Amino acid sequence: MKGPIVNISPVLRGLVVTTALALAATACSTKAPGGDASGGAVKTGQGVTDGTITLGVLSDLSNVFGPLGQTLVQGNELYFKQRNASGGICGRQVKLEIRDHAYNVQTSVSQFSELEPKALGFVQLLGSPIVSALAPKIASTRAVTLPATWSTDWLSKDGLVIVGSAYPVDMINGIQYLLDEKKIKKGDTLGHVYFEGDYGTNALKGSQYAAEKLGLKIKPVQVVPSATDLTAQFNELRSGGDPQAILVSAGPRQTASIAGLAAGSGLKTPILANGPGFDPALLATPVGKTLADNLYVATSYEPFSGGSKQAQTIATQYGTAYPNGKPTNMVNYGYATAEVMGQALDQACKEGDLTRDGLAKAMRSLNKVETGVMPALDLSDAAKFPSTSSYINRVDLKAKGGLVVAKEPFTSDLTASFTG
Incomplete structure (x- = not known):
C-alpha cells in the first residue's frame, strides 16, 4: 500500500514520486563483474534483482527541513546517476525510491513499512524523531540505514550507520x-x-x-x-x-x-x-x-561553495543536472552519504554477498572512506562516530x-x- 502523498508544487513533485535512475537496457548476470573471490554468483536478497539494486529514501521535502531535504536528495541522486551512467554497481543499476514524510513520524512509519520489503537499505533517513521511531524496525529488519542526523543516541544501534561527526x-x-x-x-x-x-x-x-x-x-x-x-x-x-x-x-x-x-x-x-x-x-x-x-x-561536511576539488566538481555537476536548483550545503552531504553506500555496495559485491547482512558486513569493513567533501571516515566501529572533525x-x-x-x-x- 502506498504511503501518503503530499500536495506540493510541480517543481518538487519529481522529488516526491518514485525516482528510477536509468535502468539497465538489458538484464545483468548474477555474476559480479570479474566474479567474487571464489568466482561464484553473487548472493542476493531483498531489493536486489539481476538488473537492479533498490534503495529507499525517506526525507522531509516540504516541512521543517524541506529545502535542505530537497537538496540532500539531489546529492544522493547525483552520485547514483553517475554510477549508473558508468555501468552501475555489481552489474546492476541503482534505483532510488523517494518519499516525503514531511517531518511527520506516523507518515514515516507508514512509508517505511511500504518501502522496506522492496529495498536493500536506506541511503537517507532525515529527522531525529523519525530515526528514533524507526530504529526498532530498522534493527529487526536489518535494513542498513544512513540517518541524516548526527546524534550520539544512534551509536551501537543495529542497522544505523552514521556518516560524519556528532x-x-x-x-x-x-x-x-x-x-x-x-x-x-x-x-x-x-x-x-x-x-x-x-x-x-x-x-x-x-x-x-x-x-x-x-x-x-x-x-x-x-x-x-x-x-x-x-x-x-x-x-x-x-x-x-x-x-x-x-x-x-x-x-x-x-x-x-x-x-x-x-x-x-x-x-x-x-x-x-x-x-x-x-x-x-x-x-x-x-x-x-x-x-x-x-x-x-x-x-562535518564541506559547504557547497567549498574550495576542495571534489566540492567544485560536485558544484559543476549539480549545475548541469539541476539548472534551476537552489543548492544548499546538503548537496555535498547527500553526495557523500551516497558515496559511502556506493563503496559499501562495491565491497559487498566483491565479497559475493548483496544481502542485507552482506551489506552490513561490508559497511563495517570500511575504515577509511574518502568522499572528498568530508574528513576521512572510519565506519568500522558502531560504537564510535566515524569522525570528530568539524x-x-x-x-x-x-x-x-x-x-x-x-x-x-x-x-x-x-x-x-x-x-x-
Missing part, C-alpha cells in the same frame, strides 16, 4: 573556534536555543561539556519545531543579562527568528548553529545581513549555498574526552 562534537568544536578567535572569552554566558530530542538535546550535551571545561556558562532555552516567533524565548535568554553568544540547535526558521530579534534589540553577538539550523534562503530575508555579520555554522563555516552573501569555509576541519582537544 551534533555535540560539532558544538564543542564550534565553541572552541569562537574562543580561539576571541569572539567569546572565559566567564562568558552562551545562550543555547534547542529542539528537545535527539537533535537539540544531544547538541546541548556538547555545549554544556565545553562550557564546563572552558570556564563558560550555558543558558539553555527549549523551542518546538513549529515555533517561528521566538520573542518569548529570546527574552528568556536575556533575562539576568545579555548572552555573549547564542547557540542554535534547531531549524532555519528558529535561526532566522533569533537573528532578527538580536538585530532589532541591538545585540551584536556571534551566533553558532549546527548544520540543520541554516538554509541559504534565509539570506534573501530581512535577517540576511545580520546572518552575514554574525552567523557561524559547524558541520568545518566552521561563515555566511557569504555571494556564495552559492550561502556558506564558505572559515576554518578547515579540525578536532578540538576537548572532543577526545567527550563521551556523550
Whole structure:
C-alpha cells in the first residue's frame, strides 16, 4: 500500500514520486563483474534483482527541513546517476525510491513499512524523531540505514550507520573556534536555543561539556519545531543579562527568528548553529545581513561553495543536472552519504554477498572512506562516530549555498574526552 502523498508544487513533485535512475537496457548476470573471490554468483536478497539494486529514501521535502531535504536528495541522486551512467554497481543499476514524510513520524512509519520489503537499505533517513521511531524496525529488519542526523543516541544501534561527526562534537568544536578567535572569552554566558530530542538535546550535551571545561556558562532555552516567533524565548535568554553568544540547535526558521530579534534589540553577538539550523534562503530575508555579520555554522561536511576539488566538481555537476536548483550545503552531504553506500555496495559485491547482512558486513569493513567533501571516515566501529572533525563555516552573501569555509576541519582537544 502506498504511503501518503503530499500536495506540493510541480517543481518538487519529481522529488516526491518514485525516482528510477536509468535502468539497465538489458538484464545483468548474477555474476559480479570479474566474479567474487571464489568466482561464484553473487548472493542476493531483498531489493536486489539481476538488473537492479533498490534503495529507499525517506526525507522531509516540504516541512521543517524541506529545502535542505530537497537538496540532500539531489546529492544522493547525483552520485547514483553517475554510477549508473558508468555501468552501475555489481552489474546492476541503482534505483532510488523517494518519499516525503514531511517531518511527520506516523507518515514515516507508514512509508517505511511500504518501502522496506522492496529495498536493500536506506541511503537517507532525515529527522531525529523519525530515526528514533524507526530504529526498532530498522534493527529487526536489518535494513542498513544512513540517518541524516548526527546524534550520539544512534551509536551501537543495529542497522544505523552514521556518516560524519556528532551534533555535540560539532558544538564543542564550534565553541572552541569562537574562543580561539576571541569572539567569546572565559566567564562568558552562551545562550543555547534547542529542539528537545535527539537533535537539540544531544547538541546541548556538547555545549554544556565545553562550557564546563572552558570556564563558560550555558543558558539553555527549549523551542518546538513549529515555533517561528521566538520573542518569548529570546527574552528568556536575556533575562539576568545579555548572552555573549547564542547557540542554535534547531531549524532555519528558529535561526532566522533569533537573528532578527538580536538585530532589532541591538545585540551584536556571534551566533553558532549546527548544520540543520541554516538554509541559504534565509539570506534573501530581512535577517540576511545580520546572518552575514554574525552567523557561524559547524558541520562535518564541506559547504557547497567549498574550495576542495571534489566540492567544485560536485558544484559543476549539480549545475548541469539541476539548472534551476537552489543548492544548499546538503548537496555535498547527500553526495557523500551516497558515496559511502556506493563503496559499501562495491565491497559487498566483491565479497559475493548483496544481502542485507552482506551489506552490513561490508559497511563495517570500511575504515577509511574518502568522499572528498568530508574528513576521512572510519565506519568500522558502531560504537564510535566515524569522525570528530568539524568545518566552521561563515555566511557569504555571494556564495552559492550561502556558506564558505572559515576554518578547515579540525578536532578540538576537548572532543577526545567527550563521551556523550
